Amino acid sequence: MQQPEAFDRQVSSRALVVLPTYNERESLGRIVAGVLQAAHDIDVLIIDDASPDGTGDIADELASREPRVTVLHRAGKLGLGTAYIAGFRLALDRGYAFAVEMDSDGSHLPEELPDLLAAARAGAGLAIGTRWMPGGAIVNWPRHRRLISRGGTGFARLALRSDLRDLTSGYRVLSRRCVEQLDLSTIVSEGYAFQVETAWRLERLGCPVAEVPITFVERTTGRSKMSLSIMWEAFSNVLRWGIGLRFGRGTARAPHRS
Template identity: 50%
Template sequence: MTPPARAALERTCVCVPTYNEVGNLEMIVRRLRAAVPTADLLVLDDASPDGTGALADRLAAQDPQVTVLHRPGKEGLGPAYLAGFRWAWERGYDAVVQIDADGSHQPEQLPGLLAAAERADVVIGSRWVPGGSVHNWPAHRRALSVGANTYARYTLGIPVRDATAGFRVYRLEALASMDTHEVASQGYCFQVDLTLRALDRGLTVVEVPVAFVEREVGTSKMSDAIVREAAVRVGVWGLQRRGRQARERLASLRRSPRWHHLEETP
């Protein structure tokens, strides 16, 4: 069944977190402005030592739809996006977009995600649903992504096939119900965290196939620490989720007539 249409997304804020992306930022801003000309862009720079922040300021000076939020240091992907979400909420936007600055998420595909958000609370640009694809990734990166998503899907018992994807659209009203102030995830498991929160609150989450392209300029922020954080946190969330489900099933059983019949049987 197709979900009903929601309120129109009249104001959209595209959040672009950056750390040492001076070689990519101007390109991604140009492509975003062409792909979604009515959207505003918020660059979230974590005090990049390569001059990304200064470049962002120059781009903002040339375009009133580009704003820069300078952060004091490198704190991770999660805190950067949470700062962007708060900024957008305080200014009355209807939706926020997550997108990488390195070109791996193609801005030209963003209109399709925004169209899907007309009937969803959360839209994920998915590499691992039919029609999705990954280009120019080495075999070990592909295996890591597939393995991480399989681990998350079965450990947490969720239907999403690309819970680690970072190309997303959130309705702000949906984010407001997800208790994002409690989110402590730093790296890529931030995406899994928000996916789980959305599903647990009964929000409509849809996956739209996208073509992911490996960056051509700069270096990936993936690290062993990020992988370890994701593995540990997802494992803990899985245990907590399974325990909560077991308690709910037991409580439901105790409310059933059959349970009372068993209690009354001598």
């Protein structure tokens, strides 16, 4: 694993946007430019899993032109969850106040990032960009995609007794304190279940959560990374955690509110 060099500047009040990538060469440059324009106190970490389409080369080119961008190259496709864990560890090591999760395919609008950061800076340890609330929206999703997403979110909320309206959202800001509370070494989800696991853990730990309405836009380039195996991981993990929550089994990795 190639470790990017740390930034030289003082970053104690800054945010690090973590962008996992795999075959996102068509959208990466546009997203990075949008993020850097969104606020002056944001840096970007691109984590590329050896994309065969050359995304890693584009990431290196962006970093060579912009000191606010660094790149972490990984040996292969290791999963979304492990990418974010690597990004969170680097955010902690570099002294960032906030870590940001964001898709690199254009689904999350960079211009909405200041609203999420504002909620985090106002005291939310976790600010979630929420689609399923007043002011939230989804653009260019067919009806069946909406039903699957709403159904999955509803199942997770019911199984985990969560009050969060968009447990599966991948657009969020975490404060340094709440990242430290997560105990990253015990997170088990590698795919999109990572979003559910981390939000639920923080909710049960008493981390202040704010839900901020966002507009989610279906990608216009590249291909979705969703697969049956990723969906199965999310379903089986949520089911196991829910059973453990009710019957006292299988909850070791999902700590209770103290």
